[in-house]
Amino acid sequence: MSSIFTxxxxxxxxxxxxxxxxxxxxxxxxxxxxxxxxLCIPKQExxxxxxxxxxxxxxxxxxxxxxxxxxxxxxxxxxVGMAVVGLEVPHVHVHLIPLNEMDExxxxxxxxxxxxxxxxxxxxxxxxx
Numbered sequence: 001m002s003s004i005f006t007x008x009x010x011x012x013x014x015x016x017x018x019x020x021x022x023x024x025x026x027x028x029x030x031x032x033x034x035x036x037x038x039l040c041i042p043k044q045e046x047x048x049x050x051x052x053x054x055x056x057x058x059x060x061x062x063x064x065x066x067x068x069x070x071x072x073x074x075x076x077x078x079x080v081g082m083a084v085v086g087l088e089v090p091h092v093h094v095h096l097i098p099l100n101e102m103d104e105x106x107x108x109x110x111x112x113x114x115x116x117x118x119x120x121x122x123x124x125x126x127x128x129x
Contacts (some may be wrong), residue, residue, distance in 0.1 A: 002045070003045055003089055003090055003091035003101065005045070005089060005091040006071075006091065007038075007115055008025070008027065009025055009041075009043050009045065011111070014094045015027040015028070016028035016118045016119065016121070018038060018067060018122055018125050018126060019066070019067060019070075019126070022043070022059060023042060023043055023044070023056070023059060023063075024041065024043060024063040025040070025041050025043060026038055026040045026041075026063070026064075026067045027039055028121060028122065029095070030118075031110055031123045032097075032110060032111055032113065033095075033097050033104050033105065033106070033107060033109065033110060033111070034077075034097050034098050034099065034100070034104040034111060034127075035075060035098065035111060035117075035121065036071050036074070036075040036077070036097075036098040036121055036125065037095065037098070038067055038071060038095075038097075038125075039093045039094065039095060040060065040064040040067055040093065040094040041091060041092060041093045041094075042056060042092055042097060044056070045091050046091070046092045046113070047086075047090045047091065047092070048052070048092065049086060049094075052092060056125060061094075063084065064094045064096060066084050066129070067096055067129075068080040068096050069108065069128075070125050070128035070129045071098055071125060071128075073128035074121075074124040074125040074126075074127070074128040075098040075125075076098075077098035077100055077119075078099055078100050079098075079099050080096050080097065080098055080099065081094055081095075081096075081098075081104070081105050082094060082095065083095040083097070083099075083105065085107075
C-alpha cells in the first residue's frame with residue numbers, strides 16, 4: 001500500500017509544494033512545529049533513511065540543504081533545524097524546521113496556519129530558492 005507521501009507525489013492528495021525534481025519533493029508540513037516546517041522526501045518509497053543507497057542519500061541531503069537555505073532566507077528564524085525520525089510515515093522524510101527556540105523541535109507543540117498562510121509561505125520560500 002502506498003504511503004501518504006507517495007499519494008502526494010502522485011497527486012492523489014494535495015500539498016503545498018515548494019520544490020520538486022525527478023527524484024525529490026519538498027512541501028510544507030500541514031501539522032507544523034513552526035511556521036515554514038518543511039518535509040523533503042525521495043519520490044522512491046523507502047521506509048528507512050539508512051536503507052537508501054548512498055548516492056540517493058547524499059542527493060537527498062543536498063536537496064534538503066538547498067531548501068533549508070531558502071527557508072532561512074524566507075522565514076524569520078535563528079536557524080533551520082533538521083530531524084529524521086520516520087516513525088509516523090513509513091517513507092523517508094527530512095524535517096526542516098525554522099527555529100527560534102528548542103521547543104520547536106519537540107514535535108509536541110504544533111502551530112495552526114490558515115490556507116492563505118501556507119500559500120504565502122510557499123511563494124516566499126520559492127522566491128528564496
